[in-house]
Amino acid sequence: MDIHNQTIAQLAENLAAGGLSSRQATEAVFARIEATGQVNAFITLDREGALAAADEADRRLAAGDAPPLCGVPIAVKDLLCTRGLRTTGGSRILENFVPPYSATVVEKLRQAGAVIIGKTTMDEFAMGSSNEHCHLAVPRNPWNLDYTCGGSSGGSAAAVAADQCMAALGTDTGGSIRQPASNCGVVGVKPTYGRVSRYGVLAFASSLDQVGPVTKDVRDAALMLNAMCGHDPRDSTSLREPAPDFTAELGRGLSGLRLGLPREYFEVGLDEDVKTTVMAAITRLEKAGADIREISLPRTEYGVAAYYLIAPAEASSNLSRYDGVRFGYRDRQARELLEMYQRSRSQGFGREVKRRIIIGTYALSSGYYDAYYRKASQVRALIIDDYRRALEQCDVIISPVTPTPAWPLGTKSDPLSMYLTDILTIPTNLSGLPGMSLPCGFSAAGLPVGLQLQAAHCREDLMLRAAAAAEEQLALAGKRPQL
Amino acid sequence: MQIGPEKVVEMARLARLELEPEEVEALTGELNSILEYVDKLQQLDTTGVEPVSHALSVVNAFREDEVAPSLSREEALANAPEANDEAFVVPKVF
Numbered sequence: 001m002d003i004h005n006q007t008i009a010q011l012a013e014n015l016a017a018g019g020l021s022s023r024q025a026t027e028a029v030f031a032r033i034e035a036t037g038q039v040n041a042f043i044t045l046d047r048e049g050a051l052a053a054a055d056e057a058d059r060r061l062a063a064g065d066a067p068p069l070c071g072v073p074i075a076v077k078d079l080l081c082t083r084g085l086r087t088t089g090g091s092r093i094l095e096n097f098v099p100p101y102s103a104t105v106v107e108k109l110r111q112a113g114a115v116i117i118g119k120t121t122m123d124e125f126a127m128g129s130s131n132e133h134c135h136l137a138v139p140r141n142p143w144n145l146d147y148t149c150g151g152s153s154g155g156s157a158a159a160v161a162a163d164q165c166m167a168a169l170g171t172d173t174g175g176s177i178r179q180p181a182s183n184c185g186v187v188g189v190k191p192t193y194g195r196v197s198r199y200g201v202l203a204f205a206s207s208l209d210q211v212g213p214v215t216k217d218v219r220d221a222a223l224m225l226n227a228m229c230g231h232d233p234r235d236s237t238s239l240r241e242p243a244p245d246f247t248a249e250l251g252r253g254l255s256g257l258r259l260g261l262p263r264e265y266f267e268v269g270l271d272e273d274v275k276t277t278v279m280a281a282i283t284r285l286e287k288a289g290a291d292i293r294e295i296s297l298p299r300t301e302y303g304v305a306a307y308y309l310i311a312p313a314e315a316s317s318n319l320s321r322y323d324g325v326r327f328g329y330r331d332r333q334a335r336e337l338l339e340m341y342q343r344s345r346s347q348g349f350g351r352e353v354k355r356r357i358i359i360g361t362y363a364l365s366s367g368y369y370d371a372y373y374r375k376a377s378q379v380r381a382l383i384i385d386d387y388r389r390a391l392e393q394c395d396v397i398i399s400p401v402t403p404t405p406a407w408p409l410g411t412k413s414d415p416l417s418m419y420l421t422d423i424l425t426i427p428t429n430l431s432g433l434p435g436m437s438l439p440c441g442f443s444a445a446g447l448p449v450g451l452q453l454q455a456a457h458c459r460e461d462l463m464l465r466a467a468a469a470a471e472e473q474l475a476l477a478g479k480r481p482q483l
Numbered sequence: 484m485q486i487g488p489e490k491v492v493e494m495a496r497l498a499r500l501e502l503e504p505e506e507v508e509a510l511t512g513e514l515n516s517i518l519e520y521v522d523k524l525q526q527l528d529t530t531g532v533e534p535v536s537h538a539l540s541v542v543n544a545f546r547e548d549e550v551a552p553s554l555s556r557e558e559a560l561a562n563a564p565e566a567n568d569e570a571f572v573v574p575k576v577f
Contacts, residue, residue, distance in 0.1 A: 100558040193538050207537045236544040237537070305521040316498060323499070325571055330564035337576045342501040354500055355510060359517060361494045362486070371484070375524050377534030382527065384535060416516050432538025 003028035004163040005480070008072050008220040011166055015061055015071045022054040022061065022071025026115050029073045033117075033164045036483045041139045041149075041159035043078045044086050045118035053115040060113065069227055070113030075159045075168040078119040079126055080106055080211065081200040085116075089202045090124040090134040090152075093322050093329045093348030103200025104232045105169065105211050112227035117165055120155030124350045125319065126176055126204045128152050129421050130412060133352040140409070141184060142481040143447055147406040150180035156214045157184040162483055167215040167224055171201060173208045174307055175401075175425025178437040181214055182401035182450025185439045185479070187467070188214045189221045192458050193432035194239035197232035205314035206237075208307075208429040217477040218438065218468040222246035225460065241458055249461045250468040254288060257466055260295035260394030268301065268423050271404040277441035277449040278400045281474055285398075288473050295390045295397065299383045303427040306383070308419055309363045309376035310430070315353075316360030322348060355415060384431045391456045396466040400424055401450040405443040424452060434460045438467045439476045484522070485515055 003025050006014070014020045030047055050073065057071035081087050081099035088094045102110070110116065121137040123130070131154025132138050139154045141147040142162040149158040153170030157180035160168050170177040172190035181188025189212045196211040203209065213224035229243035261282065266275065286292050324330035324344030331343035349357070363372040390397065402421055412418045428435035433454055440451035451470065455463035471477050488511045495502050502510065556569065565572040 097562055100554050100561060207539075233546050237539055238544075239539075299527070302524060302527060305524050308517060309521055309524075320499070324564060325573055326559075327562035328564070335574055337574050338499075340574050341499045345499055346501040349500075351506075354495075354502075354506075355513060357498045357500065358491065358494045358510060359514060361498045362490070362514070365494065365497070372521070374534055375529060376521075377536055378529035378532040379524050379527055380538075381532050381535040382529070384538065414516075415513050416520055419517075430538065 004032040006166065007216045008069065008166045008223050011072055012068070012070070016066065022057040022115060023051060025071060026050050026054040026073050026117065029117060029165055036162050036164065038145055039140055039142050039158050039162045039164070039483070040137050041120050041155040041162065041164060042075070042118045043088055043090070043121050043136045043155070046085050046116065049085065050115050050117045057113050057115060067111065067113040068223060069109065072114055072166050073117045074109060074114045075117055075120050075156060075165040076106060077122055077153050077156050077168065077170050079122055079171050079202045080169060081202070082106055082116065082119065085119065087119065088136060090122045090136060091348065091350065091353070092135060093345070095136070095329065097327055101200060104197035104234060105228050106200065108230070109227055114227070120153070120159050120168055122155055123152035124353050125202065125315070126152040126171055126173055127315070127352050127356055129175070129179060129418050131155065131180070132409065133350055135350065138409070141406050141447070142483055143185060144445070146408055147447060148183065148409050150183035150406060152176040153214065154180045157181050157186055157188065160184070160186045160214045160216060161481060163480065167213055167220055169211060170214050171209055171211050172429065173204050173311060174429050175422045177212045177214060178401050178425050178435060178450070178452060179422065181437040183406040183448060185448030185481070186214055186216060187218055187221050187436065187438055188212065189225065189436040190428060190434060191225060191229065191460060192239070192434045194237050195229045195243065197235040197238050199232055199234040203318040205311040206318060207314060208311060218464060218471050219247060219250060221436070222250060222464055244461060246460060246464055249465040252465050254285065254290045254466065254469045257291065257396060257462065258394040259285065259290050259292045259466065260390055260397045261292055262295050262297040262300065262390065262397060262399055264297050264300040265399040265424055268403055270400060273405060273443035274400050274403065274449055277443065278451055281440035281451050281470070282398065284473050285470055293394060295393050297386045297390055297427065299379065299386050300427055301423070302379050303383060303430060304419055304423050306376040306379040307426045307430060308359065309372050310380065312356040312360030313363045313373050314360070316357045316364065319353070319357055352415070380430045383427050387431045387433060395455065395459070395462045397454040399452045401437045401452040405445070405447040405449055428454050433457060434463055436463060436467060438470055440474055441476070484518055486518065487511065
């Protein structure tokens with residue numbers, strides 16, 4: 001097996017055994033990135049910083065003082081601040097921004113010994129489902145280069161699928177980890193809201209944003225979560241519950257777990273390939289002894305409408321900080337302050353970001369607030385209530401991740417049709433629950449299809465346990481695109 | 484609820500954005516199709532439903548008010564489009 005093909009668990013074992021150094025592993029992934037450059041997953045690479053971190057990791061490994069991710073090459077979505085390493089958010093407005101501090105989760109990965117190799121591409125400020133809303137780099141799906149990776153964490157999913165890193169960080173506000181993970185045939189986890197600190201993550205919609213891992217298999221996702229989770233006094237929404245060892249329950253199998261199949265998820269105009277592939281996976285689990293029961297999440301179809309008021313409303317407020325004063329792009333021709341704000345923002349933001357700022361401003365504006373933002377927040381309460389009832393009848397909810405597999409690049413130009421692709425992932429964010437995507441098969445055209453798993457608040461243990469069992473049954477881990 | 488181009492311009496102004504005429508035209512159409520879609524929320528009866536702005540139960544996350552290290556002035560100014568030795572510099576207000 002080539003070095004770049006290894007999982008975190010395999011590499012950590014090989015590094016500990018001493019036959020392989022972190023420097024060799026890091027050089028191997030940089031060679032792989034170069035050899036598979038057509039995937040275009042990165043905005044910024046940090047070879048020099050990565051090799052220095054690798055050498056430090058090798059010293060710790062030699063001294064027998066190795067933390068769990070010691071020496072493992074990992075990529076970070078360009079929405080997370082990395083001290084001294086350019087962080088763009090995929091936007092022209094931050095094209096030259098070099099953060100003076102790192103996100104807490106990046107710091108935690110470094111403390112766990114990870115080698116940060118670079119920053120992956122994404123839709124501008126995480127707004128998009130195809131990673132095409134980024135003028136810095138549009139990634140290509142490693143399974144078929146003419147197709148989208150999905151988004152917004154498209155670069156992270158593509159980099160992991162192409163073995164350009166052992167794992168990557170993504171963020172998920174309405175499906176931005178799970179949908180690209182599904183499209184690229186890798187594992188992507190959105191933890192419970194508050195599990196991972198948002199400090200140092202460029203804010204999109206603060207009540208929905210959550211950082212999570214993209215990995216090659218379920219065990220690696222658990223290993224990443226172990227390093228990432230925990231209370232952070234610098235994030236007031238950070239959970240105080242201690243995070244468990246997420247690997248502890250992985251081997252316990254499906255026995256005693258109730259898996260719920262939400263009937264409404266199959267009534268949203270699913271692509272035949274997705275339906276067939278997901279149902280085949282579910283049948284397989286049933287044959288393996290899974291207790292599968294039908295459940296109902298009746299307000300599922302209203303999630304997108306609620307989300308496309310709530311998320312833009314929060315974004316319109318969060319993005320007001322980009323004003324050309326303290327950091328970021330400034331129009332140099334403006335002679336007055338107001339003119340400078342307007343021109344800097346108008347030139348710095350892309351089309352989709354402007355669209356969402358304007359929707360959000362409208363949803364919050366006097367006279368429309370009750371009809372839009374307040375109504376959406378009430379529907380959010382109803383969706384949370386749906387989950388509460390459903391999760392009394394099952395432990396883990398299983399479903400498709402997206403209504404269709406990846407689509408060809410450049411073919412979805414209408415914003416609303418793009419928004420609707422998130423219909424099965426958005427409700428998880430509105431409810432703050434954990435959710436993930438696990439590869440479960442391929443469409444007739446050879447594109448990956450994911451199985452979504454969701455669980456109750458802070459029950460990642462049950463979700464990961466079911467995912468690990470399903471992964472074993474489906475035997476797809478290690479299946480990689482030909483590049 | 485349909486909105487006209489003047490509403491789009493007004494919202495853009497509130498958000499400190501300046502739009503080209505062709506952007507206003509395109510956005511008016513796109514926003515109307517989005518607003519038409521979100522109107523489906525009106526199908527749900529939400530009488531008496533308490534709105535939720537956050538899925539989390541955490542309230543009032545207090546901490547001790549302690550002095551801790553923060554960025555130096557130099558670091559804080561390092562990304563400024565324009566700065567002098569001690570402050571951000573902006574164009575005149577009027």
